Amino acid sequence: MTTDQPSAKTHILRCGERLIATKGFVGVGLAEILAAAGVPKGSFYHYFSSKERFGEALLASYMERYLTHLEQMLAPDDQPARVRLMRYWAYWNVSQCGVDGPACDAGAGEGSKCLVVKLSAEVADMSDTMRIALRDGTTQIVARLAVCLGEAVQDGSVPAATDPEAMALTLYEMWLGASLLAKLRRDGSSFEHALRATDALLGGADPRPGAPSAPARPQVAHAQGGRAAPRAGKGKAPRLSA
Numbered sequence: 001m002t003t004d005q006p007s008a009k010t011h012i013l014r015c016g017e018r019l020i021a022t023k024g025f026v027g028v029g030l031a032e033i034l035a036a037a038g039v040p041k042g043s044f045y046h047y048f049s050s051k052e053r054f055g056e057a058l059l060a061s062y063m064e065r066y067l068t069h070l071e072q073m074l075a076p077d078d079q080p081a082r083v084r085l086m087r088y089w090a091y092w093n094v095s096q097c098g099v100d101g102p103a104c105d106a107g108a109g110e111g112s113k114c115l116v117v118k119l120s121a122e123v124a125d126m127s128d129t130m131r132i133a134l135r136d137g138t139t140q141i142v143a144r145l146a147v148c149l150g151e152a153v154q155d156g157s158v159p160a161a162t163d164p165e166a167m168a169l170t171l172y173e174m175w176l177g178a179s180l181l182a183k184l185r186r187d188g189s190s191f192e193h194a195l196r197a198t199d200a201l202l203g204g205a206d207p208r209p210g211a212p213s214a215p216a217r218p219q220v221a222h223a224q225g226g227r228a229a230p231r232a233g234k235g236k237a238p239r240l241s242a
Contacts, residue, residue: 009047012048012054017062025055033054052129052130070141073088082202116137149162149168152164158203162203170201
């Protein structure tokens with residue numbers, strides 16, 4: 001017996017996630033989910049009493065995997081906490097550039113589009129339980145960012161006056177906005193801007209003598225998997241979008 005294969009329920013959820021991450025919740029019908037998963041309708045209703053219950057389970061699964069990935073990225077290592085934070089923001093764009101991987105098996109934070117960005121506006125007025133799942137998940141994300149910011153204050157890699165909770169919320173909201181603009185512009189310019197603004201909000205270069213530099217800013221791929229966005233000229237102060 002093979003033990004590393006996902007359960008039937010997990011398989012249906014992941015196949016549905018791939019479709020919904022691209023087309024939205026309303027844009028994907030039950031027949032399409034069944035075809036992608038290769039299961040009959042009875043198998044779907046064995047696990048989910050309705051499409052809305054499926055959506056709730058999908059978001060719970062997604063958030064659990066996303067938070068696990070986030071904790072791994074922010075876990076204490078030999079780098080200052082600020083560097084760990086910048087590493088997270090630098091690779092935020094990965095979750096906006098498409099879902100990859102065979103057999104509907106892309107994991108949150110590893111090539112899968114951010115369902116918070118994709119579904120928040122769509123489901124908030126349609127399903128209160130799905131709205132709450134997204135709300136509670138994002139609250140946990142901000143809380144984990146705040147913990148890492150608190151560690152950055154303690155190790156001196158961000159200014160001592162930084163309020164971890166307020167800064168975590170500010171940064172997360174800014175990056176969600178950047179993700180929406182990337183979808184409209186179909187390029188990575190908003191991610192480049194958000195990365196520069198984040199660097200400035202966290203005090204620029206690590207102020208401690210001899211401290212390691214933050215990771216180099218990667219060129220951000222276009223939202224459609226195309227060319228990298230041009231880098232901003234050096235010395236330009238970050239300008240926050242309206």
